[in-house]
Amino acid sequence: MNISIGGLAGRTGAKVQTIRYYEQIALMPEPQRTHGGQRRYEAGAVKRLAFIRHARLLGFSLDQIRNLLDLADHPGRDCTSADSIAREHLGAVKAKIAALNSLKKELTRMVKTCSGTDAAHCLVIETLANHDLCSSANHGVVT
Amino acid sequence: MNISIGGLAGRTGAKVQTIRYYEQIALMPEPQRTHGGQRRYEAGAVKRLAFIRHARLLGFSLDQIRNLLDLADHPGRDCTSADSIAREHLGAVKAKIAALNSLKKELTRMVKTCSGTDAAHCLVIETLANHDLCSSANHGVVT
DNA sequence: TCTTGAACCTCTAGTCACTGTAGAGATTAA
């Protein structure tokens, strides 16, 4: 295929510098080079980079992606660890949602209840000044 | 009251350096000083710092807190802007929740459906390799 | 074939978005 780094960038939506960075941290393998030293990619590189970008879009860290790619490179292996990476990520997402829901609840109450007259009787201000007015003890902050 | 900076820290749970930092960015007013130059706080400082910490716990930025404190300092003013800061923050929280819920949905499907045999037939790997298998086009990413 | 200019190369260092934190070296309070 002989795709240049710019061609790869164009096909995947990644930036050229990002591709070089991925190579540097060994997420992307070192491609062939022209006689002059420029990178030339095969079709597999497009797939691999698309995989990375999709995983990033889904919130996986580069470290997690590195492990997932390792699995994808060895189709014969048991996929348990891939599934557990996904489950781990799902757990983190759920935890974030729970914390944010706790915040949302508190903020909603503050905003809804305030009649909106002067600051002396503003429920927003009052609540911030006095945690006892809150229903949650820790606002979902994981300790 | 004549509270030292360490006493203020102990009463509020803030670190000494953080209190100095808040003074530096004008979130906390400059306190009285002893003849030797050490800070001495009044009771009001405890309340103000507690307000800041509570608002931080609720996820407000220091900039938002600065504005909220300004309102709290002028009880006669209309509290509309305080309410709108809280509403703005609530909106940000809701947006984050929505994005995370989109992720959660996708991840849940990946994890649930995979039978967990070899990587060649792993739904986690397959989904990451092929966005067409996803139900959401953008995974809730705000563009 | 020659020219030309966009695209590529490496390497280093910076950004982002924010909010703190850490240390050094000197002084003060009780």
Place this chain on the structure above:
DNA sequence: TTAATCTCTACAGTGACTAGAGGTTCAAGA
């Protein structure tokens, strides 16, 4: 006497990029 405080400067942390300088290569058009 000694823990606490002072100022000042610079770094941290989190993770994933991103920017620029200064030089080289490729490919297409004349």
